[in-house]
Amino acid sequence: xxxxxxxxxxxxxxxxxxxxxxxxxxxxxxxxxxxxxxxxxxxxxxxxxxxxxxxxxxxxxxxxxxxxxxxxxxxxxxxxxxxxxxxxxxxxxxxxxxxxxxxxxxxxxxxxxxxxxxxxxxxxxxxxxxxxxxxxxxxxxxxxxxxxxxxxxxxxxxxxxxxxxxxxxxxxxxxxxxxxxxxxxxxxxxxxxxxxxxxxxxxxxxxxxxxxxxxxxxxxxxxxxxxx
Amino acid sequence: xxxxxxxxxxxxxxxxxxxxxxxxxxxxxxxxxxxxxxxxxxxxxxxxxxxxxxxxxxxxxxxxxxxxx
Numbered sequence: 001x002x003x004x005x006x007x008x009x010x011x012x013x014x015x016x017x018x019x020x021x022x023x024x025x026x027x028x029x030x031x032x033x034x035x036x037x038x039x040x041x042x043x044x045x046x047x048x049x050x051x052x053x054x055x056x057x058x059x060x061x062x063x064x065x066x067x068x069x070x071x072x073x074x075x076x077x078x079x080x081x082x083x084x085x086x087x088x089x090x091x092x093x094x095x096x097x098x099x100x101x102x103x104x105x106x107x108x109x110x111x112x113x114x115x116x117x118x119x120x121x122x123x124x125x126x127x128x129x130x131x132x133x134x135x136x137x138x139x140x141x142x143x144x145x146x147x148x149x150x151x152x153x154x155x156x157x158x159x160x161x162x163x164x165x166x167x168x169x170x171x172x173x174x175x176x177x178x179x180x181x182x183x184x185x186x187x188x189x190x191x192x193x194x195x196x197x198x199x200x201x202x203x204x205x206x207x208x209x210x211x212x213x214x215x216x217x218x219x220x221x222x223x224x225x226x227x228x
Numbered sequence: 229x230x231x232x233x234x235x236x237x238x239x240x241x242x243x244x245x246x247x248x249x250x251x252x253x254x255x256x257x258x259x260x261x262x263x264x265x266x267x268x269x270x271x272x273x274x275x276x277x278x279x280x281x282x283x284x285x286x287x288x289x290x291x292x293x294x295x296x297x
Contacts (some may be wrong), residue, residue, distance in 0.1 A: 047291075051284075052283035053284055104276055108279055112283075
């Protein structure tokens with residue numbers, strides 16, 4: 001009897017799809033919602049990026065990759081190799097000069113972003129990770145000079161330990177302890193820099209490249225001030 | 229007391245590209261009050277400043293004629 005009252009041709013409304021996949025599914029959805037592939041690897045950029053001043057970020061990254069590659073070879077071959085063999089001297093020089101270029105490019109990148117007020121538009125963490133990466137890089141460079149195994153390294157170690165003792169960290173960071181400085185230089189600090197730089201790049205991709213500051217007296221400038 | 233250093237052996241190969249200044253000698257420093265900075269660092273700082281200004285004003289290849297995206 002009741003069959004006549006029920007429309008058997010109509011399909012029931014589909015139930016909402018449950019949040020399947022457990023924590024891995026939730027993590028996957030979160031990653032793809034936050035960083036969709038077209039934002040992670042874009043093939044276009046705003047027109048204002050077509051300027052040499054925007055090149056120094058990727059130049060810094062390229063120099064950093066060279067630093068890590070040559071440093072890995074030096075660590076694998078050892079001090080006896082880089083001090084006495086011609087190839088060792090060459091790789092040692094590549095490591096030094098890629099560091100010089102890395103710090104140079106990063107300095108220009110930092111100055112440019114400072115004058116662009118690159119923390120605008122919810123980019124504060126992008127700016128902070130960049131500054132922290134710069135500080136960690138300078139600290140890593142110090143430990144690099146300390147493990148040269150020459151008179152220069154000994155001079156720097158003796159000078160630096162006075163300053164570090166003065167601020168009370170000499171008991172934990174002894175510049176005259178070669179083994180401690182070597183581990184900081186080849187293991188701890190490169191890991192920290194790699195993580196911070198990767199985080200910095202992901203933030204740049206997520207928030208986009210900061211636009212130039214608006215001209216004074218324009219509507220764009222008033223909008224920028226209102227957002228601040 | 230003067231210590232005479234032995235001359236390097238004749239078999240040491242000469243570098244293919246000699247630097248314009250003697251990089252193995254004593255460093256040169258500039259003094260300004262309590263500020264002391266090496267000439268090498270001044271050169272690097274000046275190079276950074278020049279690169280910064282050049283990057284601002286030299287046109288980027290293909291930057292003209294873009295439609296905003």
